[in-house]
Every structure is written in C-alpha cells, then in structure tokens.
Amino acid sequence: MSSRKSKNSNLKHGECISQVQRILRERFCYQIPKGNLFGVQAQYRHLIELLKRTAIHGESNSALIIGPRGSGKTMIINQALEELMQIKDVKENVLQVHLNGLLQTNDKIALKEITKQLCLENVVGDKIFGTFAENLSFLLEALKKGDRTSSCPVIFILDEFDLFAHHKNQTLLYNLFDISQSAQTPVAVIGLTCRLDILELLEKRVKSRFSHRQIHLMNSFSFSQYLKIFKEQLTLPEEFPDKHFTEKWNETVQCLSEDKNVKEILLKHYHASKDLRSLHMLLMLALSHITSSRPFIIPTDLVEANHLCNMDSKANIVHETSFITLVNGKCPGSGARRPGIKSNITSESLLSV
Known part of the structure; x- marks a missing residue:
C-alpha cells in the first residue's frame, strides 16, 4: 500500500515538475516578464x-x-x-x-x-x-x-x-x-x-x-533588490494547477533566499556582474537537478550550479586529457610519439598551463 502511494506521489510530482520546468525555462530563456522591474x-x-x-x-x-x-x-x-x-x-x-x-x-x-x-x-x-x-x-x-x-x-x-x-x-x-x-x-x-x-x-x-x-539602462539595483529578483524568478504563479505543490515550492524558494550559502553565491554573482542572464544561467543549472523523487531545489543544487558556472574551460580540457598521453606525447590509440613533444613533463609544468 505504501509503495503504491509513493508511486502515485512520484507520478504527481513528475507532472508538476514538467510544468514547473516549462514555466521557468520560458521565463529564463525567452525574457517573459515577471514581477517588478527593479532599477528601470x-x-x-x-x-x-x-x-x-x-x-x-x-x-x-x-x-x-x-x-x-x-x-x-x-x-x-x-x-x-x-x-x-x-x-x-x-x-x-x-x-x-x-x-x-x-x-x-x-x-x-x-x-x-x-x-x-x-x-x-x-x-x-x-x-x-x-x-x-x-x-x-x-x-x-x-x-x-x-x-x-x-x-x-x-x-x-x-x-x-x-x-x-x-x-x-x-x-x-x-x-x-x-x-x-x-x-x-x-x-x-x-x-x-x-x-x-x-x-x-x-x-x-x-x-x-x-x-x-x-x-x-544601467542595472542600478541593490543586492536586496537582486535577492527579490532571485525569489521572483523562481516563484510559481498563483494560477499553477496544483495549489499544494505551489505553496511548498514557494516556501522552499523563500528558505533558499534566506540560506547563508545561497546568499554568498548570489553576492559573488552580484559583484561579478549584475547581468540577469548570468543569474538565469545559474537558476537554469539548479533547475536541472530536480527530479520526481527530489522535486524541490536545495542549496546544494545552487552550489553545484555555481561551480559549473565558474569552471575554467581550459582546465576542463586538461582534466579530460590522460596524464600518460601528456607525459609520453602519444596520440590516443596509437603507439607513435608525436614529433617535437618532449617526455620530461612534470606535474608542476602541467599546473602552470
């Protein structure tokens, strides 16, 4: 009986999540207006x-x-x-x-x-x-x-x-x-x-x-207004079909805006750029973590999304490359050494790249 209830709740959450993702993605990607226009x-x-x-x-x-x-x-x-x-x-x-x-x-x-x-x-x-x-x-x-x-x-x-x-x-x-x-x-x-x-x-x-x-237009809003924009961008509208899910979702968003780690992340974004597109990118990455078994955004999702936003593309290329390939100068899948590449590469020289 309990397994049937959990299956029904997952199904219900799955339908709500698909609608949440549709509404918020439209808001983030297509510049659909929502809430107050702070600073303008x-x-x-x-x-x-x-x-x-x-x-x-x-x-x-x-x-x-x-x-x-x-x-x-x-x-x-x-x-x-x-x-x-x-x-x-x-x-x-x-x-x-x-x-x-x-x-x-x-x-x-x-x-x-x-x-x-x-x-x-x-x-x-x-x-x-x-x-x-x-x-x-x-x-x-x-x-x-x-x-x-x-x-x-x-x-x-x-x-x-x-x-x-x-x-x-x-x-x-x-x-x-x-x-x-x-x-x-x-x-x-x-x-x-x-x-x-x-x-x-x-x-x-x-x-x-x-x-x-x-x-x-010069993005002249303060950090407190930036926090309000963060809440308004994630808040579900009143006309959302599931009222109970809407209340829980909006309560979660309120808790997120009061979380210490989330505030630190938003403050870094605010000082780096007041560009709302960067905020939308952060929220989009956090939104992709929700599932039917975990239907609400938690502070950890924003921490991971912030890590992805700040990741260095050059460092990613080095991380994806085999250490043996870099040291030996060999092409993947072949035994031939690349001409002109020395094998005396140290870990210090890799870190300095």
Whole structure:
C-alpha cells in the first residue's frame, strides 16, 4: 500500500515538475516578464508613455533603448507591449514588426520581413519586384496612404540596431525615421542597442530625422533588490494547477533566499556582474537537478550550479586529457610519439598551463 502511494506521489510530482520546468525555462530563456522591474521603473514609464501616444493618439515617435547586454532591454519592451495590448481596442488596431540586425543582414531582406509581418503579401499578389527600390517604394506607398486618424499604428522594434546602421546608405533607417517625422501612418520606431556611440554611426540625413530620444539602462539595483529578483524568478504563479505543490515550492524558494550559502553565491554573482542572464544561467543549472523523487531545489543544487558556472574551460580540457598521453606525447590509440613533444613533463609544468 505504501509503495503504491509513493508511486502515485512520484507520478504527481513528475507532472508538476514538467510544468514547473516549462514555466521557468520560458521565463529564463525567452525574457517573459515577471514581477517588478527593479532599477528601470522610470525608463519603463517613459517607454510605455511613448508607445501609448502612438497606439492611442496616433502620434509618431522614435527612440533608442541603450544598455549593456543583460540589462533588461528586451524585457522592458516585451512588458511594455504586453501592457499596451491589454488596453481596450489597441490589440486589434496596433501592428507590430520585429526585426533583428543579426537576421536581417541587408535592407532587402528587412523589407521582405516587414512585408510579411504586415501581411502585405496578399496585396503584392503575383507582382515581382525587380529591384530593391521597387520593393521599398511599394512598402512606403502602403504606409503613406493613410493618415493619423484612419490608419493602424505600426510599432517597429529593431533589435541589434547598430547592425542596421551598417547597411548600405542606411536606406531603411532613413525611410522609417522619415515616416515617423511626417503626418502619415502613425509609426513608432524603437531601437535596441549596446553601443553608446550609436548616434555617431548614423548618417547626417538619418540623424536629422531621428528624435534623439534615448532611454539608458544601467542595472542600478541593490543586492536586496537582486535577492527579490532571485525569489521572483523562481516563484510559481498563483494560477499553477496544483495549489499544494505551489505553496511548498514557494516556501522552499523563500528558505533558499534566506540560506547563508545561497546568499554568498548570489553576492559573488552580484559583484561579478549584475547581468540577469548570468543569474538565469545559474537558476537554469539548479533547475536541472530536480527530479520526481527530489522535486524541490536545495542549496546544494545552487552550489553545484555555481561551480559549473565558474569552471575554467581550459582546465576542463586538461582534466579530460590522460596524464600518460601528456607525459609520453602519444596520440590516443596509437603507439607513435608525436614529433617535437618532449617526455620530461612534470606535474608542476602541467599546473602552470
């Protein structure tokens, strides 16, 4: 009877764990917003106000979100768009176009992607654009036909914005900023970049059409806020199906945040880098240790995850290599000595590598 109960509890825990891993991995990997935006509240209010003026009042705007990697640029734009789409009548009227400088490597590819995301392919029909200029003129004509009262607002999100500045003549940026300065279709152009000198990369004609509105993110939160972020990133939402499991999981997370060893690990991460991606990597490694027989994260999991994060890749290569191979200079699986390798290698010389 007891074995049957333990089997049922393991099965139940297994279902809960699969859902926990799905929720937390989405949160860690896809920058799905959760909880408060510590240290960037003022920047977030500025951004959401900017997007509301475009979506509700038909005002065209342009801005750059500038900050180091992991400072929360993608997170605040995702949360701002999520909040914007919850406003009545906005979700059906506002169009979004997401571009990435790593994927859209030239203006021609970018224009095709814009045409696809704006669902203008049906308008194109069987028409074949022979040149980049024809494709651009078609897109601009489609955007310029409307006015602020009758057209759907379009929000352009340009990730890795500095890479678009390297496109030939910066034609795409010029035309997007040009539309945002005119009284045609309401357009908001939001660029995300790590480059502080981004304005120096823009041509004079492009710079003259940009609003010069910049939102800087610098990870200015304290360690106490860092601990709150740690708890919020691991806490399960109230709508999780198993209420009993949710309570136990959240209690475990609270105990983790108060554990001395866990605090020391987090303090080292905080001083090394306030990059939340490194925190997500630590939590992802700790999350991989839970099983149906041990369904909750314990301090030992975070200690092991911290060890993996701080492990030296060169030291790993030496550890994986046979000591005899290094001393004798022989290739694995063969009796031949490698030419030019001496056999008088000492343990001191290996440690100094």
